[in-house]
Amino acid sequence: MDPNSILLPPQSGTLSHLAEPCMEDARSPSPQKLARDSLFSCSQVPSSSLADPDWFWDEHIQAKRARVETIVQGMCLSPSPLVPGSTQSRDSPRCAEKARERKRKQSLPMQQGPPKPGPARDRGNRKGLGGPCVREQLHLLKQQLRHLQEHILQGTEPGDPASGPGGSEKGKGPLRAKQRNGHGSSPWTMDSDHHQGFSRDLSGVEKYRASEVEHQPEEPGFLPSGTEALLEFLREELTRTVSQAVDSVLQKVLLDPPGHLAQLGRCFQGLVLQGRSEPSASEGGACKDPLPLTTLPRRAQPQAGVPLGSLSLAKPLDSPSYPVSPRMIPKPYQDPPANCPSTMPSCIQENQILSQLMGHGPNGYWDSSPSQDPSSRSHPSSESALRPWGAVRLRPWALNQQQYSLTFPSPRLEHLPLLPSVKMEQEGLQAVTNTLSFSSVHISFEGLNSGHLKKAKLMFFFTRYPSSNLLKAYFPDVQFNRCITSQMIKWFSNFREFYYIQTEKFARQAISEGVKNPKMLVVLRDSELFRVLNMHYNKGNDFQVPDCFLEIASVTLQEFFRAVSAGKDSDPSWKKPIYKIISKLDSDIPEIFKSSSYPQELFRS
DNA sequence: CCTTGTCCTG
DNA sequence: CAGGACAAGG
Numbered sequence: 211m212d213p214n215s216i217l218l219p220p221q222s223g224t225l226s227h228l229a230e231p232c233m234e235d236a237r238s239p240s241p242q243k244l245a246r247d248s249l250f251s252c253s254q255v256p257s258s259s260l261a262d263p264d265w266f267w268d269e270h271i272q273a274k275r276a277r278v279e280t281i282v283q284g285m286c287l288s289p290s291p292l293v294p295g296s297t298q299s300r301d302s303p304r305c306a307e308k309a310r311e312r313k314r315k316q317s318l319p320m321q322q323g324p325p326k327p328g329p330a331r332d333r334g335n336r337k338g339l340g341g342p343c344v345r346e347q348l349h350l351l352k353q354q355l356r357h358l359q360e361h362i363l364q365g366t367e368p369g370d371p372a373s374g375p376g377g378s379e380k381g382k383g384p385l386r387a388k389q390r391n392g393h394g395s396s397p398w399t400m401d402s403d404h405h406q407g408f409s410r411d412l413s414g415v416e417k418y419r420a421s422e423v424e425h426q427p428e429e430p431g432f433l434p435s436g437t438e439a440l441l442e443f444l445r446e447e448l449t450r451t452v453s454q455a456v457d458s459v460l461q462k463v464l465l466d467p468p469g470h471l472a473q474l475g476r477c478f479q480g481l482v483l484q485g486r487s488e489p490s491a492s493e494g495g496a497c498k499d500p501l502p503l504t505t506l507p508r509r510a511q512p513q514a515g516v517p518l519g520s521l522s523l524a525k526p527l528d529s530p531s532y533p534v535s536p537r538m539i540p541k542p543y544q545d546p547p548a549n550c551p552s553t554m555p556s557c558i559q560e561n562q563i564l565s566q567l568m569g570h571g572p573n574g575y576w577d578s579s580p581s582q583d584p585s586s587r588s589h590p591s592s593e594s595a596l597r598p599w600g601a602v603r604l605r606p607w608a609l610n611q612q613q614y615s616l617t618f619p620s621p622r623l624e625h626l627p628l629l630p631s632v633k634m635e636q637e638g639l640q641a642v643t644n645t646l647s648f649s650s651v652h653i654s655f656e657g658l659n660s661g662h663l664k665k666a667k668l669m670f671f672f673t674r675y676p677s678s679n680l681l682k683a684y685f686p687d688v689q690f691n692r693c694i695t696s697q698m699i700k701w702f703s704n705f706r707e708f709y710y711i712q713t714e715k716f717a718r719q720a721i722s723e724g725v726k727n728p729k730m731l732v733v734l735r736d737s738e739l740f741r742v743l744n745m746h747y748n749k750g751n752d753f754q755v756p757d758c759f760l761e762i763a764s765v766t767l768q769e770f771f772r773a774v775s776a777g778k779d780s781d782p783s784w785k786k787p788i789y790k791i792i793s794k795l796d797s798d799i800p801e802i803f804k805s806s807s808y809p810q811e812l813f814r815s
Numbered sequence: 816c817c818t819t820g821t822c823c824t825g
Numbered sequence: 826c827a828g829g830a831c832a833a834g835g
Contacts, residue, residue, distance in 0.1 A: 663826090678818085696818085697827085703820060704826055789820090 658697060662688060666698060667747040669803060670705045671759040673796040684799060687806035705747065710770075710785065712742050713763065717770035728771040733763040758797045766792055 662685060669676065669684065676684075678695050688694060716739045720731055733739050735755070743763065744755060769788045778784040 675820090692818095699819070700827070707821080785821095 658688065658694060662698075663701065665803065666701050667705065668753050669799055670702065670709075670747050671753075671755055672799040674702070674706055674709070674762070675793045675796055676702055680799075684803050685806070686804065708746055709743065710766070710789075712739060712746075713766045714770045714774070714785075717767050718774055720767075720771055721775050725771070728768040728775075731764065731767045731771055733760050733767060735760065739763065739767065756797070762792065762795050765795065 665685070673680065676699075678690075678699060681695065681698050682688075682690050685698070688698075717731070725731065740755075740760065740763065744751060748755060766788065769791055773779060773784055773788060
């Protein structure tokens, strides 16, 4: 008998309160609605399909691709292969098996969600465009490069009106300043601006590689001084252009199917790990605590330490609703990036990598810098550190990649004067973080992203059976259509499944442990059942689970207990009555959830 | 017929 | 978690 899993209250009779839906409304911390829609313009970035054979077997393209890859690899700074040639890896036998399958009942026009490998080929209403577009852009960029080269080398015009002869100056005069100021004062700058700044920053590191890759050997020493200025300028321009090319390619690739993401993820992961292994000046020993699960309730819940006798169920009147508005508990940075075992499903892996990377938000990184054995901590509460979690799965990669490029370019570059001061860097990164995470919400355009999923999970604490209308009301930034709606409904269906399975399991466990009175079963925050559920819907434990959810869970547990102990589980549909009961216990969802940027806005500032 | 929900599978 | 089959309700 595990005392933690099921509590046996000394007295019962409090269950009548349970049916009372916990209503919470009076607290609506004025969700700030941003005029985000105005930024929604830049969203139709075409995506590429690396799986397109045409794309690969075009010789012409391959050359360019090789160059880009060289650069990308250089950015990763890891000699890890990334084997470009073996991309044809999946020859899934999707042919024979399905052939004799029955008729597909409803062939929905297309899936909105992340495309699945395999049959997803024909549904691409947007995927198909990717390859050609990237190709086109690469071509254009290359042309521009060539023009530029000719232009400069002919020495026709000493002063290019567009950008001016930067000369010995570092070249990025006005834009640099604008970027700094802009990010400092208003993080939500326009996307184009951020994009500029983004590639601009890259150039600091990228410069070396770019010149390696793109330049013929030169001897500046022999050149006349005027030419040297030109040379410098040319370098800057090339650097910038290449950076932009890489950036845009990365962006397109990142916007694509998870498979590619995961691939890049592994690459970046290597980068991160490498970066982390760098000795850091602020090395503090304050992170030996891996934050075991057992500490979760204690940290989040002051009442976790309350004597077991005073059950939350016994005091529903104290808290007409759960007293605290749902909030994200600012969690001290804890988790250094971990090496994701490659045995994990790719989606999980992706999420993990993402969250780990995102966990290294500016503050988190600088505040503590553990150099830990990555393998010692595979996944516990990794998502907890996921700060701007609404930031989708796309940009953060780029962000972090950049972040680490700047921070740990290489053992040698590390000593270059790239970092004027830590504080400055920190601010800049914060700004970049904000900008990126913000704009990326819009870059994700249609479809549901991981942020929506997480939000849905949190909403599950309030409602198990949300109507489609409710969902529409609470996801204002989602363009609902049939597919999206059913996908989200499916999410909740899956949530329920997990929830019921777990609860039933614990009910049976209680029975097997000899519990007689169902009213003895109460779910508390330190219950094992709660731990499991919380782990599922609130992985990082960065959300205050409402008390009403505990009550619902208790009711569910008791209902399962009753049914099973009465032997009703022999009936094939014995769960139906339970479902019906639970379906009536949905609570109102706090208003703040209606904000399209709900959890992100809590991370700002 | 369409939507919603469950079950089962991967 | 997504897909698909299937059933039930409007």
